[in-house]
Amino acid sequence: MKILVPVKRVVDYNVKVRAKADESGPDLSNAKMAINPFCEIAIEEAVRLKESGNAEEVVAVSVGDSASQEQLRTCLALGADRAVLIETNETPEPLGVAKALKAIVEKESPEIVILGKQAIDGDSNQTGQMLAALLGYAQGTFASEVTIQGNKVEVTREIDGGLQTVSLNLPAIITTDLRLNEPRYASLPNIMKAKKKPLETLSCEELGIDIAPRTETLKVSPPPERAAGIIVENIDQLVDKLKNEAKVIS
Numbered sequence: 001m002k003i004l005v006p007v008k009r010v011v012d013y014n015v016k017v018r019a020k021a022d023e024s025g026p027d028l029s030n031a032k033m034a035i036n037p038f039c040e041i042a043i044e045e046a047v048r049l050k051e052s053g054n055a056e057e058v059v060a061v062s063v064g065d066s067a068s069q070e071q072l073r074t075c076l077a078l079g080a081d082r083a084v085l086i087e088t089n090e091t092p093e094p095l096g097v098a099k100a101l102k103a104i105v106e107k108e109s110p111e112i113v114i115l116g117k118q119a120i121d122g123d124s125n126q127t128g129q130m131l132a133a134l135l136g137y138a139q140g141t142f143a144s145e146v147t148i149q150g151n152k153v154e155v156t157r158e159i160d161g162g163l164q165t166v167s168l169n170l171p172a173i174i175t176t177d178l179r180l181n182e183p184r185y186a187s188l189p190n191i192m193k194a195k196k197k198p199l200e201t202l203s204c205e206e207l208g209i210d211i212a213p214r215t216e217t218l219k220v221s222p223p224p225e226r227a228a229g230i231i232v233e234n235i236d237q238l239v240d241k242l243k244n245e246a247k248v249i250s
């Protein structure tokens with residue numbers, strides 16, 4: 001079984017992102033970049049399926065500029081066998097990414113594609129669903145458990161107020177939720193070995209796809225500043241302020 005894992009290069013989750021002064025987008029100059037955390041969970045799950053003898057090959061794929069090679073090398077250090085970069089200087093939207101991934105799926109014929117449930121930069125939560133629709137594949141989104149059952153895969157999904165278990169025919173699309181697993185760290189020997197693993201670069205022209213954006217971002221602005229808090233002297237003062245200033249109790 002071959003597993004394809006799409007990974008996105010995003011700003012590190014520890015970085016406090018600010019909007020550019022002209023509100024044209026987030027200011028990412030000099031920001032630390034990393035693998036999207038949900039994609040790290042996807043790589044971990046694919047590598048575990050390989051380690052348990054359920055898969056033979058794990059292929060990481062990213063759609064982005066040449067800097068995304070850094071995140072693909074990390075995936076190789078975490079246990080992926082090879083990587084593919086679909087290189088573009090556009091900032092692709094989920095539909096564009098899904099189209100590029102569809103072309104790779106048609107080329108590679110994986111039995112399972114494991115994506116993150118969402119990328120923490122755009123918070124779209126769309127790519128996996130769009131890819132499943134474009135390919136006509138079954139999908140198990142928000143997975144907290146994945147079990148291979150012969151020519152099917154069982155996915156336990158985190159839904160409001162509980163868990164739902166679905167059985168999907170292969171090939172299938174899975175998106176990861178936070179509790180699926182705890183990703184490992186890349187060891188130094190594996191980082192060294194990753195430098196020798198294959199990383200192929202393809203262009204959108206070679207794949208015959210158009211990933212030009214369909215939407216225009218009008219502005220990106222920071223949330224309103226919160227007023228500073230105060231320390232009250234006693235309970236009576238607290239009750240008075242809640243009643244008369246905040247007006248949250250009567």
Ligand code: AMP
Nearest residue numbers: 006007063115116118119124125126127
């Ligand atoms: P989104 O729909 O943008 O929230 O992203 C959901 C998931 O789709 C991510 O966790 C990745 O697995 C995948 N994905 C999104 N954008 C890209 C990209 N540029 N390259 C590769 N995979 C991506």
